[in-house]
Amino acid sequence: MADHHVVVVGGGFGGLQLVNDLKGAGIRITLVDRRNHHLFQPLLYQVATTILSTSEIAWPIRHLYSDRPEVTTLLGDVSGVDTGAKSVLLRDGNVLRYDTLVLATGATHAYFGRDDWEPVAPGLKTLEDATTIRRRVLLAFERAETASDPAERDALLTFIVIGAGPTGVELAGIIAELAHKTLPKEFRNIDTRKARVILVEAGPRVLPTFVPELSDYALKALNDLGVEVRLGKPVTECTAEGVQIGEEFIGSRTISWAAGVQASPAAKWLGIPADRAGRAVVEKDLTAPGLPDVFVIGDTASVMQESGAPVPGVAPAAKQQGAFVAKVIHARMKGGTPPVFKYRHQGSLATIGRSAAIADFGRIKLKGGLAWWIWGIAHIYFLIGTRSRFAVAWSWLWIYLSGQHSARLITQRETIADEK
């Protein structure tokens, strides 16, 4: 087995946990990602909302394994898998032979068949997505300051977030804080305190994966921040002019999408069944049906708990699956019996702006300031490396003390003229 070659596609939470746990196993590993960095997605919304800088939540993957000579990191875009030849095909023409393949390729946002909404309502999955949303939010205030038409000014000062899961709630909360607390003193022709932030959710409550009591608290916290929450009606149209919700059309120039995800094409590459969101339906040991040497983990895998509920698409689940596959590979090497994957739910956290959060650890449910501190400490703990922990803690402390966000940069375009 010394020459066993594990190819891992995807350097997210699941892929990294797997590579970490294979340390010392005497296995040659190739880790492929189409990005050069691992991204701490739970804090991505803070880049989109000018709180954190890109380099505070992303790390070059190859640096993480500089001390592991058996790990080769490749920047590469997978175009397919030849399971017969046991090979991964890369778009640059390179081919990677594997003995064991692990697909941990994640998910991206989905528009339920309305991909034409994407340009006007960008989602939040990559660093570029985050700087795009940041640029659009900041530019809307800038344009409102110079707009002469009142209707246009109102649309520029209306921010719509679609989808009230954790990302949508967090985005809406921080945009409201930005408009109502951070920016008012800086504009002369507009009153940013009058900006509307509207959170739209087709379902009956915000943060629907939490118990109703905590959803109610989150709704109240959102209202306190000045977020208008629209529940129970789906968005039926989304254009550069605004959003149609039921009978009502709301003019807006800044729409963000946090409503749906679509798995990566892992199932397609393997030619195996997928669920409605495109997730590969895998066996109890996370292998692809009929392909014992191929594992699928994380957001791109559809796995059921014993209760019959699906394993949620969250970072802890991906990490547990990465750790599990490492155990299976270890067990196979030693000829032992591979275990069965069991998801252990460690609790859920969500935050709503400064000082408000909810936490659900099964029997213990928290809301308010204590939950917010737990949220902050947990997120700093899960960041990679001393430097990032210090940097994020420092950024948060600074904002907490001064109220001033530090990453309020409009970038990516040459001039505002290009925007039009």
Add this chain to the structure above:
Amino acid sequence: MADHHVVVVGGGFGGLQLVNDLKGAGIRITLVDRRNHHLFQPLLYQVATTILSTSEIAWPIRHLYSDRPEVTTLLGDVSGVDTGAKSVLLRDGNVLRYDTLVLATGATHAYFGRDDWEPVAPGLKTLEDATTIRRRVLLAFERAETASDPAERDALLTFIVIGAGPTGVELAGIIAELAHKTLPKEFRNIDTRKARVILVEAGPRVLPTFVPELSDYALKALNDLGVEVRLGKPVTECTAEGVQIGEEFIGSRTISWAAGVQASPAAKWLGIPADRAGRAVVEKDLTAPGLPDVFVIGDTASVMQESGAPVPGVAPAAKQQGAFVAKVIHARMKGGTPPVFKYRHQGSLATIGRSAAIADFGRIKLKGGLAWWIWGIAHIYFLIGTRSRFAVAWSWLWIYLSGQHSARLITQRETIADEK
């Protein structure tokens, strides 16, 4: 004069100094910039070379004046000036009437009539320029790791910097450190220590604005870092394949441009004479000839010292000019005699990688470690705000102690496939 309206175009060093110095003058000020941020350009090369993050050296302009209700900040792109109607024309159709106009619109890189070189040899003037160079440098190493053709691999591992002024020297020095010290342990198929970093200069020595003794020291420091310096021959061709220098063609996939600057079109807007680099030739009081209410300052103005030498295009000169124009405006309000602009040279600093720098304060000339500390302290001192000073000091300290750069992110593109 209570209703006197000063329009300042450009939120660089000159423009900000002027607005700062007009505090309490009872004058209405509008500050226009096509970016939403002031950029600390002297450290921009550190963003390009993965040392600093974008938000550490850029600040939202309007935040700097949140406590000055008489200052209005506008994000706008100037398309022209109507000196007859005393109006600035913006590309979005807005028109700004002025009583006094100050153009502080800076300069950009110039290719001496070979604008076709720009796509293959990007310059370094904006945050996007910096992230572009960062992306290209990091991608070259990534591609070399997977390249199968040895000639292609060599070209990918050859980094050419054109122009040996401070920016070119700093860029070449840090790229060499990155290749020879930071990255070697992270790649499996290539030896980044064998990467070539070539600094090309048409003139006879590096850092030609310094005395020859300090240039000699800088050359030695560059050689110690493993930078190949080619002096005395201009680049005659620049393509995606590489660079022609005299008889020699050097294959390279990563070329950076630090060779020339071109002033903004301020002179054209005003219809006044310009020098060869496009700088508006102004009067001794920095007004445009025949336009006593229009000042031109900073990199876009051509001003002579008493010695007959031109005022250099550096941050301290722009700041002095901004302060001077504030004095003239004050003097005019009080009916006093306006002064004549005199440039005071405060010294020159340049750094060459870790622990090497040169400093020229007239009679006192320094090189080596002490100059490097002075350089670092001076740059932290001139940053805006406590937060940035701490953040940059912390980033530098971290790199100094750990040798690890923190901002090694490839961004701006969806996947590497888009690059091709």
